[in-house]
Amino acid sequence: MKALLCKQFGPPESLVLEDVPSPQPGAGEVVISVKAASVNFPDVLIIQNKYQFKPPLPFSPGSELAGVVKLVGDGVHNVRPGDKVIAYTTFGAFAEEVKTESGRLLPMPEGMSFEAAASFILTYGTTDHALRDRGQLRAGETLVVLGAAGGVGVAAIEIGKALGARVIACASSDEKLDVCRLHGADETVNYATEELRERLKALCGAKGVDVIYDAVGGAYTEPAFRAIAWRGRHLVIGFAAGDIPKLPLNLPLLKGAAVIGVFWGEFTRREPQAFAASARQLAWWYQEGRLKPHVSATFPLAKAADAMNLLASRQAKGKVVVTIGA
Numbered sequence: 001m002k003a004l005l006c007k008q009f010g011p012p013e014s015l016v017l018e019d020v021p022s023p024q025p026g027a028g029e030v031v032i033s034v035k036a037a038s039v040n041f042p043d044v045l046i047i048q049n050k051y052q053f054k055p056p057l058p059f060s061p062g063s064e065l066a067g068v069v070k071l072v073g074d075g076v077h078n079v080r081p082g083d084k085v086i087a088y089t090t091f092g093a094f095a096e097e098v099k100t101e102s103g104r105l106l107p108m109p110e111g112m113s114f115e116a117a118a119s120f121i122l123t124y125g126t127t128d129h130a131l132r133d134r135g136q137l138r139a140g141e142t143l144v145v146l147g148a149a150g151g152v153g154v155a156a157i158e159i160g161k162a163l164g165a166r167v168i169a170c171a172s173s174d175e176k177l178d179v180c181r182l183h184g185a186d187e188t189v190n191y192a193t194e195e196l197r198e199r200l201k202a203l204c205g206a207k208g209v210d211v212i213y214d215a216v217g218g219a220y221t222e223p224a225f226r227a228i229a230w231r232g233r234h235l236v237i238g239f240a241a242g243d244i245p246k247l248p249l250n251l252p253l254l255k256g257a258a259v260i261g262v263f264w265g266e267f268t269r270r271e272p273q274a275f276a277a278s279a280r281q282l283a284w285w286y287q288e289g290r291l292k293p294h295v296s297a298t299f300p301l302a303k304a305a306d307a308m309n310l311l312a313s314r315q316a317k318g319k320v321v322v323t324i325g326a
Contacts, residue, residue, distance in 0.1 A: 003095035004304050007058040009049040012305035012312070015061070023099035025073035030102045032085060036118035037065040037093035039304075039320045040151070041240055044312045046091060055091050061308075062093025062322070066108060066117035076102045084108040086117050088125075090265070094304050096325055103272070109283050119151065119293040119319035120286075121279070126237065126264040127155040128278045130213060131163065133267075134260050135233045139164025141210035144200060144227075146220050147240050148185065149176035151319040154294045156213045157183045162290045165211075168203055170196065170220070172314070179294065179317045196220060200227035208232060208255075221245035225257070232257040240314065294318025 003020045025031050043061040045051040069083045079085060085105045092098045108117045131137045143160040147153045148169035160167040161184040169180035170189040177188040189199045200209060200223075208229030214221055218241025225234055225247060232255060239245075252259055268275040285291045296317040299307040304322045311320050 001096040002301065003060045004062075004301060005058045005060055006047045009047060009057075012044070012047065012308040015047065015305050017302055020095075022097055025071050025076075025099055027074040028076060028102055029073040029099055030069055030076055030079060030105060031071040031097055031099050032065070032067040032087055032105075033070045034065050034067040034093060034096060034098055034324045035114035036067070036298075037062045037322045037324060038118045038122070038151070039307045039311045039322065040064060040122060041238060041311065043094075044308050047308075053090050060092050060095045060098075062095070062098075062304075063089050063091060064118055064122040065089070065093040065098065066114045066120075067098075067324075069105075070097065072102070078102055079105055079107075084114075084117075086121050088121050088268075094301065094322060094324075096301070106279055109286050112286070115295050115298060115321045115323065116293040118321055119295055120282070120291075122264070123151040123155045123293070123319065124159070124282050124291060125268070125275070125278060126262065127152055127159050127213070128282055129264050129267050129275075130235045130237060130262040131156065131159050131211070132281075133274070133278075134262050135211045135213075135235050137163050137165055137211050140166075142166045142168065142204055142207075142229075143211045143213060144168045144170060144209045144224060145180075145185075145213045146170050146191075146224060147214075147216040148180045148188075149317045150215065150240065151294075152215050152237060153213075154179070154183050154318050155291070156215075157185050158291050159285075160213075162285055168200065168209075170224075176317055179296075183292065183294065191220060195223070197223035197226045200224065204229075211235065213237060216241045217245050218243040219245070222247055222251075225251055228255050228257050230256055234259045236261050295321050297321070298323050300324075
């Protein structure tokens with residue numbers, strides 16, 4: 001089989017496409033014929049040795065995929081060969097086949113394409129855990145989404161609306177904000193041309209913002225937090241801007257506000273029953289038409305480095321997907 005390999009840490013251009021032996025499942029494991037795999041920011045970080053998990057070289061990046069079960073190991077009873085599945089792995093998805101634990105699989109919702117399925121569980125799972133569990137977002141509250149045109153940003157808009165919140169989408173271009181409105185954003189802010197704190201205060205008045213969904217970090221975190229409401233919740237999702245911000249701790253003190261970390265991967269491992277309930281809710285919302293993964297670009301496996309660079313340059317809208325054997 002062919003796999004895109006990281007043989008030495010570096011930029012996406014350093015990845016090489018090579019033939020490698022097909023994996024064989026051990027006890028409790030499954031081999032999947034990959035049809036599509038989406039690109040996420042951790043994929044860009046992991047090949048540069050900048051991610052918290054550091055797999056041994058060589059390895060294939062890619063952490064979210066959809067495909068068909070090829071082989072199952074001893075003790076696997078939740079899937080059979082031929083089943084269409086979604087899988088979330090820390091690495092390995094940019095290959096024609098991938099081996100993973102059977103507990104990391106979910107059935108593909110009826111009628112979902114492989115491209116949409118590969119764009120679903122990490123972004124929507126992270127966001128559902130963030131908004132419903134960690135942020136306790138309630139109907140009638142105001143949700144601000146930073147980086148709203150990205151994969152998790154679009155998911156935050158849609159889940160926020162499903163929960164009955166007013167959603168303010170923030171992004172860096174009018175073109176990206178058009179995507180946000182398409183997915184249900186009530187208000188938009190272009191933080192490349194507007195002062196973020198003042199614009200949020202104008203939109204929210206004296207009450208402020210109830211929940212901030214922050215997948216960007218960098219220079220946008222503090223201005224957004226300064227518009228937070230009393231007992232507001234600032235959800236730390238990631239740092240797409242590249243810089244981890246330092247927030248003056250007098251700000252949460254004065255607002256009685258909370259800064260809340262969201263680590264979906266650890267949540268799935270530590271709280272499998274809660275994760276299963278979240279996955280069922282997401283599948284239900286998808287079937288209702290409330291969730292619509294936005295795939296803005298697809299690349300073949302041989303061009304996966306271009307897909308990663310598109311995401312790293314923050315030019316992508318929604319999800320970027322690598323198609324494999326489809």
